[in-house]
Amino acid sequence: KAGVTQTPRYLIKTRGQQVTLSCSPISGHRSVSWYQQTPGQGLQFLFEYFSETQRNKGNFPGRFSGRQFSNSRSEMNVSTLELGDSALYLCASSQGGRDSPLHFGNGTRLTVT
Amino acid sequence: GQQVMQIPQYQHVQEGEDFTTYCNSSTTLSNIQWYKQRPGGHPVFLIQLVKSGEVKKQKRLTFQFGEAKKNSSLHITATQTTDVGTYFCAGPVTNAGKSTFGDGTTLTVKP
Numbered sequence: 151k152a153g154v155t156q157t158p159r160y161l162i163k164t165r166g167q168q169v170t171l172s173c174s175p176i177s178g179h180r181s182v183s184w185y186q187q188t189p190g191q192g193l194q195f196l197f198e199y200f201s202e203t204q205r206n207k208g209n210f211p212g213r214f215s216g217r218q219f220s221n222s223r224s225e226m227n228v229s230t231l232e233l234g235d236s237a238l239y240l241c242a243s244s245q246g247g248r249d250s251p252l253h254f255g256n257g258t259r260l261t262v263t
Numbered sequence: 264g265q266q267v268m269q270i271p272q273y274q275h276v277q278e279g280e281d282f283t284t285y286c287n288s289s290t291t292l293s294n295i296q297w298y299k300q301r302p303g304g305h306p307v308f309l310i311q312l313v314k315s316g317e318v319k320k321q322k323r324l325t326f327q328f329g330e331a332k333k334n335s336s337l338h339i340t341a342t343q344t345t346d347v348g349t350y351f352c353a354g355p356v357t358n359a360g361k362s363t364f365g366d367g368t369t370l371t372v373k374p
Contacts, residue, residue, distance in 0.1 A: 198356060
């Protein structure tokens with residue numbers, strides 16, 4: 151089975167721009183979660199989508215949004231980028247149960263200048 | 264709300280020494296999961312503990328879940344250089360969307 155695929159791997163944007171990140175989950179997985187990882191803040195939960203619906207949301211501003219398509223692929227959007235948004239964005243898929251293990255992709259490294 | 268704390272933040276050991284990381288929650292957890300992230304890599308699921316007092320082993324790794332289901336530990340016996348990385352514990356996502364991962368323990372092993 152193919153793993154979780156995230157594109158692009160690297161991204162450089164300037165402040166004020168917006169960005170869209172993509173995630174293709176493992177086949178058969180219906181849940182996709184997004185995490186932000188920074189050296190100082192660790193792994194911070196952004197949101198989780200299950201069957202095209204946002205099931206959980208972390209404590210991030212409204213500039214961070216996401217969606218999930220009928221094939222379970224997910225996208226995450228960040229608008230009006232700030233320098234502090236520079237981070238590794240990780241997508242994780244699971245079968246969808248509350249206790250299901252997460253399978254992470256390689257992440258998208260976003261740098262905001 | 265649920266918050267998972269992990270200690271220590273860093274651990275430097277000589278190859279062959281043992282290593283332990285601890286995870287503590289302010290609330291009872293239905294389960295706890297452990298992940299390992301190699302330098303430059305992404306977190307990889309290691310194991311899940313569900314039962315009170317549960318102990319599971321994976322070769323040199325021993326995972327424990329406390330009786331009260333509020334704490335957990337990961338112990339590595341006789342560390343090897345392949346054990347380097349950051350070990351995270353994670354509780355289930357709460358309805359409030361609380362961050363579920365501990366801050367991780369970064370292990371370095373000196374050959």
